[in-house]
Amino acid sequence: MTTPADLVCKDLTKDFDDFRAVDRVSFEVPQGSFFSILGPSGCGKTTLLRMIAGFQFPTSGDLLIKGKSMIDVGPSKRPVSMVFQHLALFPMMNIGKNVGFGLRQRGVPAAEIKTRVGRVLERVGLPGIEDRQVDQLSGGQKQRVAIARCMVLEPDVLLLDEPLGALDLKLREHMKIELKSLQAEFNTTFVYITHDQSEALVMSDNIAVMNKGRFDQIGTAKELYYEPANAFVAGFVGDANKFSGKVMGIDGQRVTVTTNGGAELSAQAMHGTPSIGANAQIFVRPEAIALSKTAPSDNPNTTPRIVDSVLFNGANSMVLLRDPQSGETLQVTLPQTGDLLGLGKGDTVFADWDPAQARCFATEGA
Amino acid sequence: MTDKSKLGFYLLLMPLMLWLITLIILPHIGLFMVSISEKIGVRQYETGLGNYAVFFNEPLYWRTFARTAFMSIFTTVLTLVLGFPVAYYIAKLTRGRTKTTLFLMCLIPFWVSELVRTFGWMILLRETGVLSNFLQYTGVIGGPVEFLYNDGAIMVGLVYTSILFMIVPLVTTLDSLDDSLIEAGYDLGGSDYSIMREIVIPHAMPGIVSGCIVVFMLSLGNYLTPILLGGKDSLWFTGLIYTQFITRFNWELGSAFGFLLLALSSSIVFIGLKLSRQSLTETMGR
Ligand SMILES: Nc1ncnc2c1ncn2[C@@H]1O[C@H](COP(=O)(O)OP(=O)(O)OP(=O)(O)O)[C@@H](O)[C@H]1O
Ligand SMILES: [Mg+2]
Numbered sequence: 001m002t003t004p005a006d007l008v009c010k011d012l013t014k015d016f017d018d019f020r021a022v023d024r025v026s027f028e029v030p031q032g033s034f035f036s037i038l039g040p041s042g043c044g045k046t047t048l049l050r051m052i053a054g055f056q057f058p059t060s061g062d063l064l065i066k067g068k069s070m071i072d073v074g075p076s077k078r079p080v081s082m083v084f085q086h087l088a089l090f091p092m093m094n095i096g097k098n099v100g101f102g103l104r105q106r107g108v109p110a111a112e113i114k115t116r117v118g119r120v121l122e123r124v125g126l127p128g129i130e131d132r133q134v135d136q137l138s139g140g141q142k143q144r145v146a147i148a149r150c151m152v153l154e155p156d157v158l159l160l161d162e163p164l165g166a167l168d169l170k171l172r173e174h175m176k177i178e179l180k181s182l183q184a185e186f187n188t189t190f191v192y193i194t195h196d197q198s199e200a201l202v203m204s205d206n207i208a209v210m211n212k213g214r215f216d217q218i219g220t221a222k223e224l225y226y227e228p229a230n231a232f233v234a235g236f237v238g239d240a241n242k243f244s245g246k247v248m249g250i251d252g253q254r255v256t257v258t259t260n261g262g263a264e265l266s267a268q269a270m271h272g273t274p275s276i277g278a279n280a281q282i283f284v285r286p287e288a289i290a291l292s293k294t295a296p297s298d299n300p301n302t303t304p305r306i307v308d309s310v311l312f313n314g315a316n317s318m319v320l321l322r323d324p325q326s327g328e329t330l331q332v333t334l335p336q337t338g339d340l341l342g343l344g345k346g347d348t349v350f351a352d353w354d355p356a357q358a359r360c361f362a363t364e365g366a
Numbered sequence: 367m368t369d370k371s372k373l374g375f376y377l378l379l380m381p382l383m384l385w386l387i388t389l390i391i392l393p394h395i396g397l398f399m400v401s402i403s404e405k406i407g408v409r410q411y412e413t414g415l416g417n418y419a420v421f422f423n424e425p426l427y428w429r430t431f432a433r434t435a436f437m438s439i440f441t442t443v444l445t446l447v448l449g450f451p452v453a454y455y456i457a458k459l460t461r462g463r464t465k466t467t468l469f470l471m472c473l474i475p476f477w478v479s480e481l482v483r484t485f486g487w488m489i490l491l492r493e494t495g496v497l498s499n500f501l502q503y504t505g506v507i508g509g510p511v512e513f514l515y516n517d518g519a520i521m522v523g524l525v526y527t528s529i530l531f532m533i534v535p536l537v538t539t540l541d542s543l544d545d546s547l548i549e550a551g552y553d554l555g556g557s558d559y560s561i562m563r564e565i566v567i568p569h570a571m572p573g574i575v576s577g578c579i580v581v582f583m584l585s586l587g588n589y590l591t592p593i594l595l596g597g598k599d600s601l602w603f604t605g606l607i608y609t610q611f612i613t614r615f616n617w618e619l620g621s622a623f624g625f626l627l628l629a630l631s632s633s634i635v636f637i638g639l640k641l642s643r644q645s646l647t648e649t650m651g652r
Contacts, residue, residue: 055549075552088550092568101564102554153554 004067006031006189007052007157012061014047021047023213024061029157029191029206034183036200037193039210040236045193046085048210049159052191053082066156076105081150082159086166087142089134095121095145096130102153120152121145123185139167140175147179151186160192164199176202197237201225209233229271231361234283241289241330243282244363247274255360257282261326265301267358274362281361286318287333288357291340291349302352305330307345319343321351394628401621417622427606427623434603435630437517438585441524445532445581446574448525453536454566458545469537472530480527484594487523488514491595515597523591528584532577539573540566575644579635586631603627 005028014022021044029035039045050056052063054075063070070078081102090098099120100113108116121127124144129137137145143163150158164172164179180203183190194200200207201221208218209232217229228234235242245259250273256266257280267282274280296302305321308329319334332351334340343349404416421427456468475483490496491513501507513519543566551561567574592602603623610620639646 053553055552075549076555076557080553082550082553084546084550086544086546088544088546090547090550090565092565101551101556105555105557105560149554 004064005029006066007035007191008062008064008067009052010062010064012048012051012063013059014044014051014056015059020213022051022058025210025213025215027208027215027218029189031189032187033205034180034190034192034203036204036207037191037210038197038200038207038237039193039195041195043210044213045195045210046161049082049161049191049193052157053080053159054078079156080159081153081155081157082161083146083150083163085161085163087146087163089142089146089149091134093134094130095132095134095137098134098145099130099149099152101149106153116152120148123151124148124182140171140178143167143175144178144182147182151188155188157189157191160190162194164194164196172199179203201237207237209236211236227270228283228359231281231283231364234359234361239286239331240283241286243284243328245280245282247276247278247280247362250274250276254355255280257360259326259328261323261328263303263323263326263328265358266355267360268356269360272362274360279363281363282358283361284330284353284358286331289330289332289351289353291319291332291334291351293339293349295350296352301355301358302350304348305351307343307347307349309345310334310343321349394625397621397624400617401625403618405616405618417619418626420619421622421626426601430601430606431603431626431630433601434586435634437520438524438582439634441521441528441585442578442582444521445525445529446578449529449532449536449577450570450574452529453533453540456533457537457540458543458548472533475526476530480590483527484523484591487519487526487595491519491522514595515599517596517600519595520592520600520602523595524585524588527588527591528581531580531584535573535577535580536570539570543569571642571644575639575642578638582634582638583631586627 007029009025009027012022012025013020023044025048027035037045037048047056051058052070054070054073058071065079090101093101096114096117099117103113103116117130118127121129124147126141126144126148129141129145134142134145146163147158160179164175167175176199179190179192183203192200192203201224204221206218207221207224209216209224211232217224217233219227224233224237228237234240243257243259243263243265245257245265247255248258248264249256250269253268253270253273254266255269255273256264258264259282265282267284290296295304303323305323308320308322311318311320315336317334317336319332321330321332322328323330330351334343340349401417402413402415403411404414406412421431452472456465456472460468488495492498493510493512493514495513497513498507498510502510547565547569548561551565556564587604589602589604589608592600593605596602604627607620607623607627610616610623614620
């Protein structure tokens, strides 16, 4: 790498009393990229972000921005800006004053503040709203003002703490695309935290999956989706059917597992094959499963199943299948074509998948 | 509204109306009537503004009046300056049990009566009191010094009596200030001073104003503290009213004084609200 990464964390750790909220997290974010941290509620995302912003001191580890250590630098002196979960726009000021706040603190002359505020509001698509009050804006507009308020300072890194959490679904979908294009427009490094995997998958160049204070995997959306490093990532990123059972046979990377319900399934082991007799979990994506009304070839994963219910949702329709022997259910993407179109409750179909598209992981702690 | 619910509405309104009419409006009408009657002989009265003229022609009266007003304003400012950091500390820098404990500690002085509290201050401040003895012991002063019976003593007493009424509204408004606003201020490069001035104080303004109004009125209308701690030389306007009513039996002049005090407090509160650009409903509605 020729230029140093914008943001580097080295073994960053944070302890609260006897509880470790962030556990030896290391990562690098190159200039101009969109980095997401994805994890369930309470896994330490906010704590990590607040350490980067300077509101919390790491217990140990180092933090570098543009190659300089930030450990002894106060939050007001760091070249990072943060978009807060509830945006934290100042209700006592109008929009122009809000966006100009940071520039005023730096002692920029009033005339220059005015032009720079005007320019940044134009770039976020809200020209001429300087005189409005905060409560006169819609949710999406507030969102953009909050970003403008940070971007006007031209920070090296912009931190965003679940900024879409407070918006309704429709607006969230819209803002996802908007955020990504704003990031491309400003060409600033974004560090975005969320518990919503679709937000992370759609927007990010790189995603870190966080669980219980640790980073389980860092990779592109595709890598996380198709090559998850462990069972947690496989279950958390994207939808997946999960089966637990015992390993019965191993053939190279191919593992055969008998599920707790008694069905025999095979899948590909990615990171270290489990030993025979060990507990293991198998993950199969709903779209990796093929359905047919007639029994297909001699695929080891083919079983006849009964339709439990059809969850119609246009192109994203799903069907829930039940294994008559084990009682295990399977969620499958339902193609809206051919003879599957008329599928109804109680019908029998054959579900099969290529074992190379299913993932097997040894159960942790077993 | 149906007739029945109308009746209920008026019945519920009755206690409030009774209180307003019998305890506030009627006495003030009476006071005003008395204040505009001049005594020209034994049991002979004439309507006129003579009592008010007496007030303006006698320097002792209007000087005491102005002094009371200024000292009350000063007390209010001092209470605000002392109370704000305390309230900020309680509201923003502590949480849970510590917060409740600190808040209760502000209340403790109010478990004893104002009289006892004031005597406590007298024990501390008098010539043979704790402070004087301590300073002599440490060698700061040579002989005993009287700390009582001056304006400083009055100020101390008044601030002490009224600071709770400043802290309570301040803690309430500061509590409602979202911490992330303060953090956002620091994140955008703000200094302690600019965050205080641009974010915290504008947000706390309704609390500041309502605290100031209450403290100002309490100080202006206080009788016990200025008399006990200020002694003979430090006059307070309520003391003058007392003298007219009780010592001189001059109810007419006393009433005029009472009315002037009412006008004074109303106009100063009005000016204060105008200067801070707050409305009374907004301030008290919080
Ligand atoms: N000041 C604190 N003192 C003690 N524990 C804390 C403190 N702040 C956070 N924690 C704990 O640290 C853990 C991580 O909290 P954090 O706020 O980082 O979670 P999060 O991943 O942002 O969750 P969410 O998605 O719900 O916002 C939680 O278990 C929380 O209880
Ligand atoms: Mg959080």
